[in-house]
Amino acid sequence: ESEVPLFTASKVSQYSCQRKTTLNNCNKKFTDAFEIMAENYEFKENEVFCLEFLRAASVLKCLPFPVTRMKDIQGLPCMGDQVRDVIEEIIEDGESSRAKDVLNDERYKSFKQFTSVFGVGVKTSEKWFRMGLRTLEEVKADKTLKLSKMQRAGFLYYEDLVSFVSKAEADAVSLIVKNTVCTFLPDALVTITGGFRRGKKIGHDIDFLITNPGPREDDELLHKVVDLWKKQGLLLYCDIIESTFVKEQIPSREVDAMDHFQKCFAILKLYTPSIDNSSYNTSKKCDMAEVKDWKAIRVDLVITPFEQYAYALLGWTGSRQFGRDLRRYATHERKMMLDNHALYDKRKLFMLHQVVVGTVPESKYSYAENSMLEEY
Ligand code: DGT
Ligand code: MG
Structure with missing residues (x-):
C-alpha cells in the first residue's frame, strides 16, 4: 500500500549516466571525504584510486536517503574496500581519520x-x-x-578567481558574450554549459559553447570577439587554442582527453554595478576612486561546427564523472566510441581501417552514422 517506490540497491547502475541524480546530496559527509581522498590521489597521479573514490561519491550522491548503516550500501556498485572503510569510520565516529590525515598532510x-x-x-x-x-x-x-x-x-587575479562565480555573475557574463558574438554573427547560438547548465548556483568558471546554424563557419569569430573585448578594456587574459580536429580521427581512449575544438581560456573583467554609491558622500570622492568596481572571472569559450554541436553540448555540460561514464558506457555496453565530436561505431571504424589499408573500397564505407544515438 506504500506509494513510495522501494529503493533497490542492486538496480543502481554502475554508470552515472544511467542514474538519476539531483543537486540535493543527502550523503555530503561521505562524499566530501571521498572527494578529499580522490584529490589526494590525483595529486599523487594515482588515477585508479582517484577514480575509485570519485565513482563512489557519484553513487552516494544519487541515493534518496542518508546512509546510516553499512547495510544501506549493500548491493551498491563502486563500493570497494577502501571506500567501505571510509564509510564505516564515518558511520561510527562521524568523521574519517584517513580524510583528516590527508587534510593535515x-x-x-x-x-x-x-x-x-x-x-x-x-x-x-x-x-x-x-x-x-x-x-x-x-x-x-x-x-x-x-x-x-x-x-x-x-x-x-588570485583573490577574484578563487572566490566563486555566482549565478547572477554568470547571467551578466552570458549577456556580454551573446551581445559580442552576435555583433559578428547575428544567428549564432550561444549556450552556457558546465555546472551552470546543470543548475548549480555557483561555479569556478563560466563555460560557453558557440555554434552557427547553417553552412557558414567563421574561423575568425573567436579572434574578433576577444579583439573587441581587448578594445573595450574587458579582457584581462586570453589564450586561444586553434582547432586540431581532423575528420578521420579516432577518439582518444584516455579518460580525460581534451577535445579538438577551437577554444579560448579567458579572464574577463566584469564590472559590478552593485557597489552602493550612496554610502559615499562627496567629500570621500578620492576614496571612491580606489574602490575596485570589477571582478576577474574565468570564462571558457568553445566554438563548434553545427553538426558536432550536440556532442559538444553533451560533453561540456558535464559533470566530468557523467562524461567519463557516458564514454565508458558507449565503449563497454554498446561497443561504440563517444567523444565531444561524434558517436562512432567501432565496426565502422574497423571498416575505415580497412579502407586505409586498401582491403575495402571507399564507396562501401560511410563514416560515423549516428542513428543509434536515438537510444539515449
Ligand atoms: P565548475 O567547477 O563549477 O566550473 O564545474 P564544471 O562542471 O562547469 O566544470 P568545468 O568548468 O571544469 O568543465 C565543464 C565541463 O566540460 C566538465 O564537465 C568537463 C567538460 N569538458 C568536456 N570536454 C572538455 C575538455 O576538452 N576540456 C575540459 N577542460 N573540460 C571538458
Ligand atoms: Mg565550469
Whole structure:
C-alpha cells in the first residue's frame, strides 16, 4: 500500500549516466571525504584510486536517503574496500581519520594551494614541492621561478578567481558574450554549459559553447570577439587554442582527453554595478576612486561546427564523472566510441581501417552514422 517506490540497491547502475541524480546530496559527509581522498590521489597521479573514490561519491550522491548503516550500501556498485572503510569510520565516529590525515598532510596542503592558482596543475605543483616550496607566499617570493603567462595572470587575479562565480555573475557574463558574438554573427547560438547548465548556483568558471546554424563557419569569430573585448578594456587574459580536429580521427581512449575544438581560456573583467554609491558622500570622492568596481572571472569559450554541436553540448555540460561514464558506457555496453565530436561505431571504424589499408573500397564505407544515438 506504500506509494513510495522501494529503493533497490542492486538496480543502481554502475554508470552515472544511467542514474538519476539531483543537486540535493543527502550523503555530503561521505562524499566530501571521498572527494578529499580522490584529490589526494590525483595529486599523487594515482588515477585508479582517484577514480575509485570519485565513482563512489557519484553513487552516494544519487541515493534518496542518508546512509546510516553499512547495510544501506549493500548491493551498491563502486563500493570497494577502501571506500567501505571510509564509510564505516564515518558511520561510527562521524568523521574519517584517513580524510583528516590527508587534510593535515604537508604535501596535500601545498598541492591544494598551488593548484588553486589558474595555470598551475599537478606537474607544476610537483616541481615546486620538490624545490622545497610549501606555500603560495614562498612561490611568490622566489624570484628565480619562471612563471607562464597563464600563471602570472593566475597570481595577479588570485583573490577574484578563487572566490566563486555566482549565478547572477554568470547571467551578466552570458549577456556580454551573446551581445559580442552576435555583433559578428547575428544567428549564432550561444549556450552556457558546465555546472551552470546543470543548475548549480555557483561555479569556478563560466563555460560557453558557440555554434552557427547553417553552412557558414567563421574561423575568425573567436579572434574578433576577444579583439573587441581587448578594445573595450574587458579582457584581462586570453589564450586561444586553434582547432586540431581532423575528420578521420579516432577518439582518444584516455579518460580525460581534451577535445579538438577551437577554444579560448579567458579572464574577463566584469564590472559590478552593485557597489552602493550612496554610502559615499562627496567629500570621500578620492576614496571612491580606489574602490575596485570589477571582478576577474574565468570564462571558457568553445566554438563548434553545427553538426558536432550536440556532442559538444553533451560533453561540456558535464559533470566530468557523467562524461567519463557516458564514454565508458558507449565503449563497454554498446561497443561504440563517444567523444565531444561524434558517436562512432567501432565496426565502422574497423571498416575505415580497412579502407586505409586498401582491403575495402571507399564507396562501401560511410563514416560515423549516428542513428543509434536515438537510444539515449
Ligand atoms: P565548475 O567547477 O563549477 O566550473 O564545474 P564544471 O562542471 O562547469 O566544470 P568545468 O568548468 O571544469 O568543465 C565543464 C565541463 O566540460 C566538465 O564537465 C568537463 C567538460 N569538458 C568536456 N570536454 C572538455 C575538455 O576538452 N576540456 C575540459 N577542460 N573540460 C571538458
Ligand atoms: Mg565550469
